[in-house]
Amino acid sequence: MTTVADKTQDKAQHKTRPTLPGPLGKGRLQPKHQARQGRQDARRRLVVIGNGMAGARAVEEILARGGAEQFTITMFGDEPYGNYNRIMLSHVLSGEESDADIFLNALHWYQDNNITLHAGVRVERIDRFTKYVFANNGHVVPYDVLIIATGSQSFMPPMDGLYTPSGSIKPGVFTFRTIDDTRNMVQHARYGDDPNSHPSDRQRRAVVIGGGLLGLEAARGLQSHGIDVDVVHSGGHLMNAQMGPDGGAILRRSVEALGIRVHTESRTTAVLGTDKVTGLRLRDQPDIACDMVVVAAGIRPNVDLAVLSGLHVERAIVVDDQLRVVDEDDIYAVGECVQHRGEVYGLVAPLWEQAVVLADHVTGTDTSSAYLGSRIATKLKVAGVEVASMGLHGPERDTDEHIVFSEPSRGVFKSIVIRDNKMVGATLLGDSRKVAYLTQAFDKGLPLPEERISLMFDLGGPAEEQGVAELDDDAQVCNCNGVSKKSLVDVVKGGCNTLAGAMDATRAGKGCGSCKLLVKQVVEWAADGAVAEDPAASYYVPGIPLDKASLMAAIRKQGLRSVSSVFAALAPGSAEDAKSKMGLASLMKMMLADQYIDERDARFINDRVHANIQRDGTFSVVPQMKGGVTSVQQLRRIADVAEKHNIPLIKLTGGQRIDLLGVPKEDLPQVWADLDMPSGYAYGKSFRTVKTCVGKDFCRYGTGDSTKLGIEIETRFQGIEAPAKLKLAVSGCPRNCAESLVKDVGVVAVEGGRWEIYVGGAAGAHIRKGDLLATVDNPEEVKVLSGRFMQYYRENANWLERTYSFVPRVGIDRVRAVVVEDAEGLAAGLDAAMQASVDSYVDPWTERDDPLTPGQFRTSLPLTVLPRVPVR
């Protein structure tokens, strides 16, 4: 941290100095001298311009080399935030990740490391003779060592209509570079340019200009907001920087299968619309109507500052092997803004390598350290498709060997180029299992096996673990965060022997996520088989060392019918485990229906007394109100009960029912008896409720009878238990008043008497739009497919895994294949199992007349005064 004295000087300078860059002159020398002489801190001053991935990483590397003793550190960042993981912006756009979760260094990191951060401040000029930087807020800060890490910006290809007459970018046109860009896109995707407009009245179509990594990620991200997306690409095939035409063609198939339209060899000539975007004009092709245009046509290094300040700039700022700007002694540059040996990079892996060398020199730790350029081996997940690419895309000489495997229907493509028995290039699409080995063969020029096909597949040959053993120590495992095999191994040897722990400690696997499998293999290998299994990771419940499939198989094989018998047969030492009981009880009830021997102690208190325990130990009572429809009789009875039992709070729930809160346990049976309504299951890990809108009988927009269908669904599936709760909805038209798109199963009536079924939506702690499972012709099919989906979920989801995690984990394609297309022949079994559960339904509130266990409804409330829930 700059000292207090230093800070006041900064302020003094602020007042006396010109705020904007002016011509070099004597006038500014004087205050500078004051500043230099008045300093009490003996450390040199390090100033970093650019607080992005490269700038922050360089500082981390410098700190790791004891830089805090040598330097006071000041950072300038144009973006008003700490440092975040730019790679993850695609996930923020798609809503998989919240923007808060992608920060690498939050603001307190700067404080903790005594770094003065000027966030939201742009440096406009460097005076390299007097050694000052000039910021746009008037700050003038002296440096002894300067690092430029200004990154890049989106390239705007020349076309008409990008700007409004006043010179600002036309509303509806976006770039994709920063967190603010991403937030703006999400905003527009959700609400359009008029936040009050009705979503269904708006055209919801976006065109992405550019079919590279960024463009495809943008397209996929926008799609998850329910927007129709076209990608317009000027090249002959997608991702032409990473692969040849054959791979590009297969990628295109995969991308189109996602529902994204692709136009290659298409040049954009104009953005249409006078004050906002209404479409896009292409050369020699029909216009595309749209209300959103995303420009992802490449990047350009941010070099204006360097040019203005007289540094050596060609395509980017030119640096030597020490990352020093040529002809400068004290100025370094790193990241996407540099040109090294003629190369300008646009991915993160090279900048990790650069940051290391730069830190070696800036701190003087290793003056022999040199950066010799990066061999670009990219391993990415683009729009859900695994892509790995390195070196040449195809053969270039007559003697080059070219091995190609292509399986378009699965979206798999592999191509390897070999020269003089060395690998000089590879492209892998849709299956990256051999990537680690190939990357190493490429990096190190390893001799190759004679049987070339074993480069692409494991032919019963060396298993993956051996592959991991063969990896060099410095082989990069996680490209996003620059984690080598050695750093992972060191962490494991240092005693951290869980996968999650090693990932936390190194950040490996926390970027795009495509390396998670390899990280796992390395950790397992390093721990020599002694990986402390993260129980939650693979066991269904913590007390039984089996995953769900094996657990179910063991239960079936041994004919186990109760939770206690499962512990006796399958738990280590036959030991019961309190934490596992509820999950096992739910699983076995699902599997065995009326064959299940229900031991009440295995249930959570809510399921023992069929009500939801509250913070003061009382319970809430929610009677069933199918589809949110009630009657005069019900309302009257509920009112009477509330009055008779002095119910402290009567509340409408989010699931369209009435909640009676604050009922003592011992009163539950009488309350149910007086209500004489079935349980609404507002307390269990089970099917909860179906929210409906009024639908076509009353609503002037309705196209389907949503209320009726909602009631039928609730009648059929009431109370079935599941790994986690299930909330459903049915809406009568795409206006979606019942919010069907954010439900575990959501149904929407569409024109023509058809019904869309969405699964895996959420709008609680997580927000996720459900994936369209199918569009069907009648309500009967809705019930069949919803039931089959729920049964598939019940049988395959982890304990407490909501559908919003389950569906993306399994993949909607797979879910659809099983549930709709019956590709695995499971449908009949799923339907039968669900039917058995439906048949064994009994309203639990009938236990009021005949308690199942002694003292079932006896109070456990101590007589001491407890925190009281306020009565409203």
Added chain:
Amino acid sequence: MNAGRNLGPVGQIPFGEGRAFGVDGEQVAVFRLRDGTLRALSAVCPHKGGPIADGTIDQDVVLCPLHQNAFRLDTGCSTTGAEPLTSYDVQIDNHQNIILRTSAR
């Protein structure tokens, strides 16, 4: 040590569950383990007053139903870092009655 209070037949408590009793002004949760033996702990969770007798148990611990803090059934010590519960001596006599000694161990 006092003779202990007779809380009545052990059949009041189902196997694997707990029930609360008021004894000499103290609130006690008595659990009947699946092996038939009894354990007794104070009935109010030190965390936020949860009803311990409504918790889920195994042979070793009880989980408070409100926020799932775990407490050892024999000592009352928490395995999740909460303050401890008080543990009591509890037996079944020859007539299958619950005998509890409230002078804390």
